[in-house]
Amino acid sequence: MNIRGVFIEETFAEAFTMRVARVIVTARSPRWAREAALKLTGFATSVIGCKVEAGVERELPEAETPDGRPGISILLMTMGKDDLPKRLIERIGQTVLTCPTTACFDGLPAAPDRLGVGSALRFFGDGFQSSKVIGGERFWRIPVMEGEFVVQEKFGMVKGVGGGNFLILARTADAALAAAEAAVDAMHGHPGTILPFPGGVVRSGSKVGSRRIKSMIASTNDAFCPTLRAITASALPETVNSVLEIVINGTDAEAIADAMRLGIGAACTDGVVSISAGNYGGKLGPHHFHLRKIMGGAA
Amino acid sequence: MSGLQAKLRAPLAAQADCAEVLAGAWSAVSAADLARRPVAVAGRGAVPFGELCDLSGAADGTLRFVGDWSQAARLGAGLTEGSVVVEGDVGNEVGVGMAGGSIEVRGNAGDRAGAAAPEARRGMTGGELVVHGTVGREAGALMRRGLLVAGGAVGDHAGVGMIAGTIIAFGAFGAAAGLWSKRGSLVALGDVAIPTTYRYACTYQPVHLRLLLSRIKARYGMPAEGRHLTGFYRRYSGDLAELGKGEILAWTA
Numbered sequence: 001m002n003i004r005g006v007f008i009e010e011t012f013a014e015a016f017t018m019r020v021a022r023v024i025v026t027a028r029s030p031r032w033a034r035e036a037a038l039k040l041t042g043f044a045t046s047v048i049g050c051k052v053e054a055g056v057e058r059e060l061p062e063a064e065t066p067d068g069r070p071g072i073s074i075l076l077m078t079m080g081k082d083d084l085p086k087r088l089i090e091r092i093g094q095t096v097l098t099c100p101t102t103a104c105f106d107g108l109p110a111a112p113d114r115l116g117v118g119s120a121l122r123f124f125g126d127g128f129q130s131s132k133v134i135g136g137e138r139f140w141r142i143p144v145m146e147g148e149f150v151v152q153e154k155f156g157m158v159k160g161v162g163g164g165n166f167l168i169l170a171r172t173a174d175a176a177l178a179a180a181e182a183a184v185d186a187m188h189g190h191p192g193t194i195l196p197f198p199g200g201v202v203r204s205g206s207k208v209g210s211r212r213i214k215s216m217i218a219s220t221n222d223a224f225c226p227t228l229r230a231i232t233a234s235a236l237p238e239t240v241n242s243v244l245e246i247v248i249n250g251t252d253a254e255a256i257a258d259a260m261r262l263g264i265g266a267a268c269t270d271g272v273v274s275i276s277a278g279n280y281g282g283k284l285g286p287h288h289f290h291l292r293k294i295m296g297g298a299a
Numbered sequence: 300m301s302g303l304q305a306k307l308r309a310p311l312a313a314q315a316d317c318a319e320v321l322a323g324a325w326s327a328v329s330a331a332d333l334a335r336r337p338v339a340v341a342g343r344g345a346v347p348f349g350e351l352c353d354l355s356g357a358a359d360g361t362l363r364f365v366g367d368w369s370q371a372a373r374l375g376a377g378l379t380e381g382s383v384v385v386e387g388d389v390g391n392e393v394g395v396g397m398a399g400g401s402i403e404v405r406g407n408a409g410d411r412a413g414a415a416a417p418e419a420r421r422g423m424t425g426g427e428l429v430v431h432g433t434v435g436r437e438a439g440a441l442m443r444r445g446l447l448v449a450g451g452a453v454g455d456h457a458g459v460g461m462i463a464g465t466i467i468a469f470g471a472f473g474a475a476a477g478l479w480s481k482r483g484s485l486v487a488l489g490d491v492a493i494p495t496t497y498r499y500a501c502t503y504q505p506v507h508l509r510l511l512l513s514r515i516k517a518r519y520g521m522p523a524e525g526r527h528l529t530g531f532y533r534r535y536s537g538d539l540a541e542l543g544k545g546e547i548l549a550w551t552a
Contacts, residue, residue, distance in 0.1 A: 067509040068528060103506045130482065130544065132465060133425075133444065134510045135518075141507055150506040 001292050006268035006275060008291050013165045013260070014279035015287035018047075018077040019084045020160035020251055021115065022057070022107030025096055026071040030059065036102045037072040039095035044076070045197045048206075048218050052087040053077045053162060053249055055194030066105045067150075073107055075194045077162050077249050084157055085115040092151065093121050097142070103150040109137075111156025118151040161287050164248035164256035167205065167224065167276040168267050173242035175271025177201075180244040186266035192255030193248055202245040205278055221278070240273050253287050261294050303330055303356040307366025311351065313341040314390065318373035320348050326360035326381040333362075364389075372409070375402045376416065378426060391435065392416075394428040397445065401427040403519055410435035410454065413447040423447065423464060429519045436473070439466045442483060448515055450522065458483050461545060465511070469522060480538045480545035486511075487549045488527055497537030497547055505532055505548060526552070 001008040025040065027033040037056050044054035057073040065071035076091070078084045096104045104118075118140040122129040125142040131153070132139050138153035168183070170176035184200035187193065195201075205224055210216035222228045223235040224243045236243070246263055250256040264275050277291055316339035325333065334349025348354070352366070360381040368374065369388035378397040384405065385393075391409035394402045395416045408430040414437050415422040423445040430447075436454035439447045442464040452470035459475070461483025471490035477483060478494055485491070486508065493499075512523035532548040 067506055068513060069506075069509070128544075130484075132484070132507050132511065133446075134507070135514050139507055139510065141505075147501075147503045148505060148507070150510075 001295065003265065003268040003275075003295065006272045008264070008295055009274055009276045010292060011277050012279055012282070012291065013163070013277035013289040014282060014285040015161050015163035015165075015253075015256065015289065016079070016285040017287070018053070018079055018160050018162035018249065019081045020075055020077045020108075020158050020249075021084055021088055021155050022251070023074045023076060023088070023092065023096075023155065024060065024065060024071050024105040024107045025074065026060075026065045026067050026069040026103050026105070027099070028069060028101035030070040032099060032101050033059075033070050033072045036096045036099035037074055039099065040074055040076075040091055041196075042095070044091075045202075047077075047079050047162075051078065051083065052091070053194075053196040054091075055196045055249070057194055058189040058191065067103055069103075075160075075249065075251070077160055077194075077196075079162075081113070081157065085117065085120075088115060088117045088155060089120045092117060093124070097121060097124065097144070097149050097151070100146055104152065106137075106152045106155040108156030108158055111158045113157040114154040115157050116153065117155045118153040121151055158251060160249065160251045161253050161256055162249040163285060164250065164253075164260060164287070164289055165205075165278050166246055166260060166264055166267070166291065167278060168244045168246070168272055169224075169236065169240045169274045169276060170242050170244075170272045171239055172271055175269070176242040176244045179267040179269045179272045180246060182269055183246050183263035183267040186262040187246075187248070187259045190255065190259040190262065192252060193250040193259040195246065196249055197245075197247055200246060202247055205243070205245045208280055208284070224276075235276070237273060245278065253289070256287075257289055257294050260289055260291075264291065264295055301357065302359045302361030302363065303333065303354060304363045304365060305333075305348070305352045305354050307352045307364075307368065310367050311340075311370035313343070314370050314372050315340045315351065316373050317348075317371045318376035318395075321362070321375050321378050321381070321383065323377075324380065325362075327358050329358055330354040330356060369406075369409070373416075375400075375428075378402060388432070393430075394423060394426070394447075395419075396422060396424070397426045397428060398424045399426045401429070404428075404430040404432070406430075407432035407451070408434045408438075408449075410437055411440060412438045413442060413445070414438065414440035415442075421462065427515075429515060429521065431519075431521070433470065434468075439464065439483075442466070446511075446515075448519070448521060452489070458485055467511070467515070477545060477547055478538060479541050481542040482544045484545065485547045486532075487547060491547060491549050493535050493547060493549070494537060496540045497535040498539060500534040500536050500546075502531050502533050502551065504529065505534075508532070508548065 060071040206218035210219040388406035422442040433451035455473035
């Protein structure tokens with residue numbers, strides 16, 4: 001399969017089941033909602049080292065937020081269901097509670113699994129906190145120097161998918177970066193998905209384990225490193241001199257597949273040789289995103 | 300319209316205690332069974348509810364009262380479930396001790412709406428009691444949880460002895476609002492006289508009121524306007540003769 005001269009490899013992205021929470025942060029202005037979101041999603045690229053993967057799903061207009069103020073929808077994802085409440089409590093407590101004018105709400109109200117977040121953060125109020133039940137949901141009012149921080153007591157948790165991906169194999173580093181930027185722009189704000197890496201792009205794709213250190217759970221994906229082509233079992237054609245990866249997490253496989261379709265379509269630009277994907281032979285992750293199947297409509 | 304309807308056959312000549320009509324589980328009860336529930340009519344004693352009104356419709360957790368129910372006392376006492384709408388006025392003690400569900404009164408309500416029953420230590424412990432018109436004296440007395448809203452003025456001693464919960468008035472509060480409140484919240488969108496046992500804290504924009512006011516506007520059509528959602532409120536803490544964790548939030552502009 002070729003799209004605008006770019007070869008789509010017969011392979012698939014292998015992804016994992018994760019636990020997801022959707023956090024709605026609102027603030028007096030978009031600026032402060034963004035500031036809180038930036039911190040809330042900071043250092044959250046991979047569970048390998050960050051314990052959580054997070055990103056901005058989309059910006060929300062006033063009409064779509066619980067309190068009628070500008071907001072941002074954020075997805076936070078962990079591998080285990082016990083990890084998610086811990087990550088929510090520490091991150092919302094350190095980054096949203098601290099940010100001027102913000103409030104924090106659950107974005108998955110229909111999820112049957114409910115995590116106590118506001119119920120834990122309320123103790124910062126040192127006994128001066130109070131709560132209100134509004135429409136059957138409890139909201140905590142925590143007094144802070146600026147006024148009050150309002151946070152919902154419980155947040156929903158659902159199963160999601162982490163690790164959807166595709167690789168952009170390009171003739172030059174500039175071409176790879178331009179294609180990656182085009183892909184990220186095309187996927188930006190796609191409902192139900194986040195791109196947890198910097199600017200949505202990964203340059204250091206990893207393989208499971210290490211050739212030399214047994215305790216390492218991941219190390220560089222040498223098969224896709226152009227500088228190692230001569231000394232390793234390279235997966236790169238001769239014309240490829242740079243590879244970038246886009247990782248997509250989401251609330252469900254369909255959302256990820258849709259985002260991949262948009263991203264791959266946009267990444268097929270001048271200087272790109274082929275599009276591939278990262279997998280582990282299909283034995284580790286239950287979700288397989290076959291590139292050609294996904295791009296079936298765009299071929 | 301779906302749900303049950305209770306249409307008064309003739310105006311009530313005497314006060315009727317309707318506390319038993321919606322006591323316990325009722326949302327799945329048929330019109331015929333509801334008609335058999337007792338109502339204590341002054342001077343007559345207990346009569347079946349169905350003697351006073353025509354009950355029609357199918358049970359779906361909603362009940363609409365049609366007619367002049369201003370002589371009906373204790374309607375929705377101890378309510379735990381369902382949605383009740385009174386198309387006109389209702390008498391004293393509507394929703395006393397209610398614990399869940401909602402009562403929407405599209406006219407005025409008498410005294411002690413949402414308050415504690417005479418034998419009880421707590422008033423409302425949950426649910427929503429929304430009156431589009433005025434509410435009489437001692438509304439929400441000894442309230443523990445829940446929401447009481449008045450579209451018009453509220454009589455004297457609103458929220459007296461409140462343990463917690465919220466009372467919102469679009470009209471003026473009468474004298475001594477929030478007296479002896481422990482943790483209750485009074486939201487005054489009209490005039491309110493701050494009791495001497497409350498102390499001014501600050502003027503700010505409470506975010507939670509945006510949620511609360513938006514909800515009662517969307518669900519009940521209450522006249523919450525942008526100026527109420529985005530406005531500044533003077534916060535008074537009290538009753539300092541009690542626990543002092545209650546508040547009066549007085550809208551300023």
